[in-house]
Amino acid sequence: MSGRTAGRTGRRAHGRTGERTNAKTNGQPAAETDAQADGDRRRVADEFGKAVNMTAGELERWLDTDESKSVGQKDGGGESVGHESGRKIIELLRGKRSDRTDADYAHMSKVVGYVHRHLAQRPSGDVTKTRWRYSLMNWGHDPIK
Known part of the structure; x- marks a missing residue:
């Protein structure tokens, strides 16, 4: 062959x-x-760990707020992409690393990319009550933390 x-x-x-x-x-x-592949997974996991600075509990509480639900791209009026991602991030943070799949690592990479892109677009002034911050928090990153 x-x-x-x-x-x-x-x-x-x-x-x-x-x-x-x-x-x-x-x-x-x-x-x-x-x-x-193992090296790529370690790199993605390390970058994910740096990008996601909220705990599973913090993120879970955040996703239950009206502010969280008020932001993001919604397909057909349902849950926003970021809000859905936040739920997946909670699963990743609570799950065993050894149980992670290729799809999990792909999502982790997507989270890292989103966080990095949006941090580069930081608006001027106080961002405490901004849609920009709320959107990032849906993806597991609180920029004022």
Whole structure:
């Protein structure tokens, strides 16, 4: 099979040197890719830990407020994207790290990106009672904390 997988099934194949590869690794040895993925996950988890500065309890209490529910992009008049994200963040903060899935790490990365983008757009003056702060808090970051 010369280092390629058979079709698009993701079945494991062996490279020229007998190393295990699969479709998800683009022909790279599986162990090397696993190590890269572990490093990426650690980086995302570290960045998430820095971006999210609210505890699960603080975020849960915040999401129950009228201010929290008043901000964010709402699809069809329902819950805002940020509010839904906040609920997912609570699950991540309360859950076991060993139980995190690829989807969890993808969400954590999304949270980091959102927080960084919006911090760069900080309005001038007192931000205590601003929609900007409320939106960030829905994503687990209180900029005045």
